[in-house]
Amino acid sequence: MAIIVTGASGLLGGALVAALRGAGEQVVTLVRREPRGGDEALWRPAEGVLDPAVLDGASAVVHLAGAPIAGRRWTAAYKQELVRSRVDSTRLLVRAMREAGTPPGVLVSASGMDFYGDTGDRVVDESAGAGLGFLAELCVRWEAEAAAAEEFGARVALLRTSMALSRRGGPLGRMLPIFKAGLGAPLGSGRQYWSWISEPDWVGAVRHILATPDVTGPVNMASPAPVTNAVFTRTLGQVLGRPTVPMPVPRLALSLGLGELAGAGLLPSHRLRPGKLLDTGYEFAHGDLADALRAVL
Template identity: 90%
Template sequence: MAIIVTGASGLLGVPLVAALRGAGERVVTLVRREPRSGDEALWRPAEGVLDPAVLDGASAVVHLAGAPIAERRWTAAYKRELVRSRVDSTRLLVRAMREAGRPPGVLVSASGVDFYGDTGDRVVDEGAPGGSGFLPELCERWEAEAAAAEEFGVRVARLRTGLALSGRGGALVRMLPVFKAGLGAPLGSGKQYWSWISEPDWVGAVRHILATPEVAGPVNMGSPTPVTNAVFTRTLGQVLRRPTMPMPVPGFALSLGLGEFAKAGLLPSHRLRPGKLLDSGYEFTHSDLADALRAVL
């Protein structure tokens, strides 16, 4: 039986597929171009194209597809793309699972820590309510489409991922030129919590979820030790052996440069507790931020 993966060419999809295949699993990736081997299958979510036979008898589906949140300014058109690429693609995937003769037993579907909105200093576990605004409401709609698979007996885990630390791309790599130039600085007040998770722990946690039947529903994907943005800034500077700026970058300056994303994606505080992972026995490889940064860089 195969594990089906969407978003397999993305930041976290690449190491996950490599780890699963390295462990002897058969992985079939869904691609938008013509498949080049038996380990690829066609889907075109914007056009509603996915053959349910692709999912028939699969052991699990890991759904990571979605347009990047932070790589473009949020024009009205791009916000529609952010919604479409998550909500519509998940709806298509779940519909195909429903129509498969033997639906997969597990759906692990991406979501984000932004589900909670700005939670300040409060420690947030998976039972906390959702927030308000574009990103929380997008996450809520995204998760609702995935949860629909529970109606026909599929175990669904919804990954509320924080800042994923990878040396191959993503937010951390975009920060590096500024920090290497000695210009890294706290953002806004610097007091907002950033819940982070190393790439190896994110991959390990997904494999743990796939193998652990009791893990279902929302799952906080962050280390047990979130830090404030000011601490993150100082720690990254220390790891890179570069000074950091004492004065923070004002929120209005971030908004001028990055538009709506700055207020919605950089300044809210998320102090996650990964309760379901810890309670089900997952052991984090990286709970210390400096160790995690050294490992991925």
């Protein structure tokens, strides 16, 4: 039986598909262009196009599609796109699962650690409630659409992903040129916690979730060892063998340069504990930040 994956062209989606296929799994990716083979199927979430037959008899669906959070300023129009690309696409996918002759039994759907809002120094596991702000509200709506699959018996897991470390892109990929130039510096106060997970552990955790029936509901996709932004900055500089700037980048400068994204994405504190993964026996390959950075770089 196939595993259906959306968002396979993204950083983490591509790594997951490669790992699954490398392990002998049959994977079908949903694409917005004309499919190029039997391992691809058409969907156009913006137009509500997805044939339920594509999902008929699949063992699981891994839903990772969504417009990028970072990389551009949050205009009113782009914030609407962030919502539409997540909420509407998830609603379409769940409806197609429901209408399939034999619905997939598992839905693993992306979310984010932003669900919790700014948690300061407090350690947060999956039992914590939703926070405040645009991203928290978006995650609440996104997860609610995915959870609707439970109504027809699917096991649903919600990936509250932290900062995924990969040299191929994502937050770390954007930092590397700055740090290699010796210009890396703490952001804002530098005291905000950054939860993180290595790309190999993210892929391993998703495979663990797919294979472990006890994993349901929200899952903190984060290493057990979050660090402050200042420690992250210092550690990345040390791993690269480059100096870092001790003077932090002021909050105002970040806000002027990045707009709302700075206050919502870079400056909040997220100190996550991956309770579900630890409690169900997942063993992290990279629990230490320096070790994780060396592994992915």
